[in-house]
Amino acid sequence: MTQPLNPLVTELEPDRILTFRKSLSNYSDLVYLTFGEPGFASPKAVKEATKKAIDDDRSHYGNSQGELALRQAALAYLKDRYQLNYPSIDNLIMTAGVTEGIQAIFKTLLTAGDGLLIPDPAYGSYFAALSLAGGVALPINTAKADFKLTPALVDEVIASATVPVRAILFNYPNNPTGVSYSLAELQALADCFERHDLWVISDEIYAELTYEGHHQSMGKLLPERSIVVNGLSKSHAMTGYRLGLIAGPLALIEEIQKVHGSSVFSLPTFVQDGAVAAFKMDRDELAYMIDGYRERRDFAKKELEELGFEVVSPKGAFYLYAKLPDKVNLDAQDFALDLAKNGGVAIIPGTAFSLFDEAKRYVRLSYAADMATLKAGLARLKKYLAKRKD
Numbered sequence: 001m002t003q004p005l006n007p008l009v010t011e012l013e014p015d016r017i018l019t020f021r022k023s024l025s026n027y028s029d030l031v032y033l034t035f036g037e038p039g040f041a042s043p044k045a046v047k048e049a050t051k052k053a054i055d056d057d058r059s060h061y062g063n064s065q066g067e068l069a070l071r072q073a074a075l076a077y078l079k080d081r082y083q084l085n086y087p088s089i090d091n092l093i094m095t096a097g098v099t100e101g102i103q104a105i106f107k108t109l110l111t112a113g114d115g116l117l118i119p120d121p122a123y124g125s126y127f128a129a130l131s132l133a134g135g136v137a138l139p140i141n142t143a144k145a146d147f148k149l150t151p152a153l154v155d156e157v158i159a160s161a162t163v164p165v166r167a168i169l170f171n172y173p174n175n176p177t178g179v180s181y182s183l184a185e186l187q188a189l190a191d192c193f194e195r196h197d198l199w200v201i202s203d204e205i206y207a208e209l210t211y212e213g214h215h216q217s218m219g220k221l222l223p224e225r226s227i228v229v230n231g232l233s234k235s236h237a238m239t240g241y242r243l244g245l246i247a248g249p250l251a252l253i254e255e256i257q258k259v260h261g262s263s264v265f266s267l268p269t270f271v272q273d274g275a276v277a278a279f280k281m282d283r284d285e286l287a288y289m290i291d292g293y294r295e296r297r298d299f300a301k302k303e304l305e306e307l308g309f310e311v312v313s314p315k316g317a318f319y320l321y322a323k324l325p326d327k328v329n330l331d332a333q334d335f336a337l338d339l340a341k342n343g344g345v346a347i348i349p350g351t352a353f354s355l356f357d358e359a360k361r362y363v364r365l366s367y368a369a370d371m372a373t374l375k376a377g378l379a380r381l382k383k384y385l386a387k388r389k390d
């Protein structure tokens with residue numbers, strides 16, 4: 001066959017986390033502190049509702065934008081949790097996880113050569129989705145400001161951009177740093193986004209995993225220009241259900257729906273029934289997970305600091321982004337490989353999340369796994385560091 005393939009695909013760099021995990025496949029008996037995979041089972045009410053839906057033959061095509069009962073439950077959830085007052089269920093699209101939602105949004109907002117601001121470090125799969133949409137990443141180096149996005153950093157990158165800047169992809173609590181923002185900080189950023197006339201794609205998938213105070217949504221501060229993405233993967237330990245949502249202004253949602261409808265058509269109906277049960281759960285019913293993650297965060301942070309890591313203050317999500325102890329004479333990639341080989345622990349080098357040099361001294365540790373796994377991993381890390389001769 002001599003026909004060329006689409007260079008946007010053939011030249012796409014494979015996902016750096018998956019590539020790194022592949023490079024670990026030679027090592028056996030590893031403790032994995034790598035993925036953002038909740039160490040809890042999905043809630044019982046969700047499982048029951050899903051099983052019932054299958055028994056009731058809820059196995060046909062559903063409403064393309066999301067079943068009405070699901071969008072009603074999601075609308076009420078967004079209002080209850082984050083005071084988001086969308087006028088109607090037409091302001092929502094239910095997606096196959098945030099992952100699909102982000103692709104549909106990029107395809108709708110961007111044409112080839114358009115710039116998207118991405119506070120860096122960031123969740124790696126944004127970059128692939130952006131390349132496939134033909135967009136240009138304009139990374140903002142938050143390492144310069146304790147990993148917090150500031151209006152000054154945004155202004156600086158926009159001032160030097162050589163392509164039209166259409167939007168920002170803002171993720172908080174952040175993967176990989178766990179950084180989140182006070183209302184005053186968000187307000188200052190919202191004013192800045194407005195001043196630059198940006199669309200704001202606000203990835204709030206970790207909103208419920210906020211350990212001090214409550215998450216404040218960009219959708220509340222900038223309802224006319226925010227596209228909020230959220231879902232059940234992390235908050236409800238439902239990564240395998242693939243259930244996300246997009247919420248935003250009606251005219252824009254109608255355009256995004258064209259992309260979602262043509263690529264997914266509709267989500268599995270029985271998954272949507274399970275998701276209704278999830279959205280109807282009270283915050284109190286899920287508190288055991290949040291309390292569990294908070295305890296793991298506090299434990300892991302203390303342990304890492306005692307070992308000489310400098311940990312970025314984690315307000316949410318379930319990751320610690322930590323600077324290697326000064327005495328370690330390897331960059332993050334080599335350190336993570338050596339730790340797997342000689343210490344039996346898998347963590348991810350910061351370079352999987354960042355285009356900037358600072359990341360070469362950082363690693364991300366996920367504390368989503370259960371406490372026993374976390375303890376075993378940190379004990380191995382301690383032993384490994386004690387043996388190292390830098």
Ligand SMILES: Cc1ncc(COP(=O)(O)O)c(C=O)c1O
Pocket residue numbers: 036096097098099100123171175203205230231232233239242243244
């Ligand atoms: C910031 C962020 N957004 C989105 C996702 C993917 O979410 P979903 O499972 O809803 O596709 C992840 C998964 O780790 C993430 O860290």
